[in-house]
Each structure stands twice: as C-alpha cells, then as structure tokens.
Amino acid sequence: MALTPRLSGQVAARAHHSGAARFVKRVAPFFAIGEVSGGPLLIASLIALVLVNSPLGAGYERIWDTDLRFSYGGEIIAMPLAEWVNDALMPLFFLIIGTEVKREFSKGSLSSVKTAVLPVAGAIGGLVVPIGIYLAFNLGKPTQHGWGVVAAMDTAFSLAIVAMFTSRLPPAVRAVLLAFAAIDDVFGLLVIAIAYTETLSVAFLLLAAAGYVGILVLLRLGWVASIAYVLLGCAVWIGVLGSGVHPTIAGVAIGLLLPTSSRLSEQRFVERVQRPVERLRRAQHVATTADDDAAAERGRDEAQSQLGYIHEMAAATDEPAERLVRILTPWVSYLVLPLFALSNVRIHLSAELIGESLRSPLALGIVTGLVIGKPVGFFAATWAAAAIGAARLPEGVTWRMIVGIGAVAGIGFTISLFIAELAFARSPGTEIAALAILSASLIAGLFGYLTLWSATAAAGGHDQVAAATE
Incomplete structure (x- = not known):
C-alpha cells in the first residue's frame, strides 16, 4: 500500500541502472502519499533536535510555548501552540487509525x-509485559507513575518499516500490525484517560456523548451531507477536551463509527446510470447542434443535470471510511505529524544528560520495556492464543514475521512522548524519558528491520524450494 503498483514497478525498473533509484526505492515507503508515512516525521524530529541544541534553542522553544487565544463573548480558550498541535491536530491522526482498524476487522485480513483475536492477544501481551519490565526498574521510586510511557507504539514509523518489504510480505502482515497498533494505541489512550487525567468534567463528557449519539443517528438515517458530521465531530472533540480526557480519544472513537461499505454497489451504479448517460448524450447533441439559442441553453442545462446525477451516483460507490482516509492522510503525514515532532522533541543533549540517563532506572525501564518487552509480550501472547486454538496466523504470515511486528512495535514515539509530557510535566524526567524513547525507537526500528528482512529471505528460500519440487 505504500506505493501504487505502477509506481512501484517504475521505481524497480529504474533501480536496475541507477544507484540513486535503488536508494529511492528503499526510502519511498517513508514518504508515501497513500498512507501515513514516517519520513516527514523523522525529518521534523531531526530538525527539532538540531534547533533545540543550537543557539536558537531558547527562542525556538518560546515560539511553541506562546499562547494562542480564542475568545467568544466572555469565554476565552488559551493554550500554548504545542498544546494546540497535540490537542487539536493529533486527533486527526488517530481518526485515521480508528478508521483503518475498523476496515481491517470488518472486511480485511482480520x-x-x-x-482478529491474534492482534488483540498481542496487544494485551504488548501492554502487560513492557509495563511489568518498567515497574521492575521503577517500582517504589518517584518515576513509578511513568509506566504509561511504554504502553503504546508509533504507528507511522512501524508501518513505514513494514512498507519497505511491501512486495515481499503478505498483505496480512500490515493488517496485523495496523490492528495491533490501533488496539495498542487505544490502550495507551485509555492509560492517559485513566492514569493521567486529574479532573473530569461530567458536563463536557455528556456533550461528547451527545455528539457521538448524533453521529450514530445520522448514520442510521443514511444522512449524506458531510457538514452535519463535521459539526457533531467537533462537538465530540470539544466535549472530550473539556472533560479533561485527552482529545485524541475522540479521533479513535469517531473513526470506529465510519461506514466501511459504500451506499451503492458497482453493479447498481451501472444499472442506475445507463439512462442518465443516454440523456446526457442526447442533451449534449442538442446543445452543440441546435440553431435556437434557447434550445441550446436547455440542452446544456439538461447535460449539467445528468452530469450531477452521475457524479452523485459515482460518489455513492465510494466507502466513507476509505474516502476520509484518502483525504486526511497527506495532511496528517506532511503537516500534523511533523508539527507534533517540531513542537514536542525538546531533548537538550549533553554529556550530563546522557550520563544521567545511563544510570537512570527511568531510562532503563523505558528502553528495556520498549525494545524487549514489546516483542516478547506480543510474541508470547499471540503464540499462547494460537496454541490454545483461540487464534490463528493469517495466510502467509510466519512466526518470524510476528517477531518482526513485535519488534517494530517497540518504536514508541508519538504516544510515548505524549505520556512522558503528562507524567513528568516538563521536569528533568521529561528529557530523560524523551532521550530513552528516542534511543529505544532507533534500536527497535533496526531490530524490526533486520527481523523482517530475515523473514522475507526465509520465505523466499522456501518458495524457491517449493518451486523446484513442483
């Protein structure tokens, strides 16, 4: 899914006679337009790291800490720019995640x-084991409450690594990873809602519930116009934000509502547009051949009317969930996630910070929990579920691929940084946690890449043996 089949073929052909094209083929999944990609996020993270540690660092951070205010009557909403990115833009990312996981569970590989049980079991293992490892280092210490940092994974980076093997891995690998990521992130968001929510406003929760029910009612009625859904979605976001729960929950919740089937099948579309196409042909003929200007105008009007009908029928063949993902994905990949990195990556690298991190149970718990806990928990739980007959591997997926999925799940960036900010509130622990998250993500990404590479090599070898014996 990272590249269209035609574009993938073009890149592969160029790679035969161009070293640069071979490099592009490798990095293209990190910048794919068709799905949430990690390349822009990685570049933005590096830029933020350089700026924060440059002479411009203090001024750069002040920009993101500047309040942006909105007022209406006597009501004023004021938050730093960084918080607006986290609270107003990041829910769009989780809207995509919620939507895609529903598609996979309703009509995809899961x-x-x-x-479907497989990623659910893996998500439970990928939550319990890393938290247990983190607490083994930090139980009874002031950093104990940061256990939520190892609860979630970074979907964009992990999907980008899997996409590097898109032509050599079965599609179900991406589906399992996506489902695992979505469930894992929902767990992470529940951790935020339960463990890091200090106050809870019932009135705002009721507003969110009312907006959510409103969306359900419109879906039941078959309402088509999108503006009503946008307004109700904003009501859900405002309600969740005002309640004290992190508003990214709103994105996932709304994404799970979107229909994954079209209002009109392709067969029904063909049946319904046959007569309008004939009318369009006749109207166009009148518009171009009539001697009377009035008749020609009527012909043009009739042609536009039939085109409008055909356009609406064509739109009805599009899945709402797929259409939303298609619209939002470029904005999320190239704007939302880079802004998140630019506003949240604030690691002031120094010998003191690195030395303190190497001795810190906080850093050790995060790195060990993400790099070791995630793959071990995911593999053990999925293997146990399969062993008792509750789950099975999707077609073409091997246990080595499962280890690779668990390994890339150790890339804990977006949600981990979210939770670190909440848990340590820009105390010295925030920088140690951020450096540990960055280090763990690099190690887990390399481990995951090598594991998936070996899995594809092994699968290729088995295919060659099978072909030779036929």
Missing part, C-alpha cells in the same frame, strides 16, 4: 474471529 475479519474472521481467529485472525
């Missing part, structure tokens, strides 16, 4: 019960 639509059967046993294949």
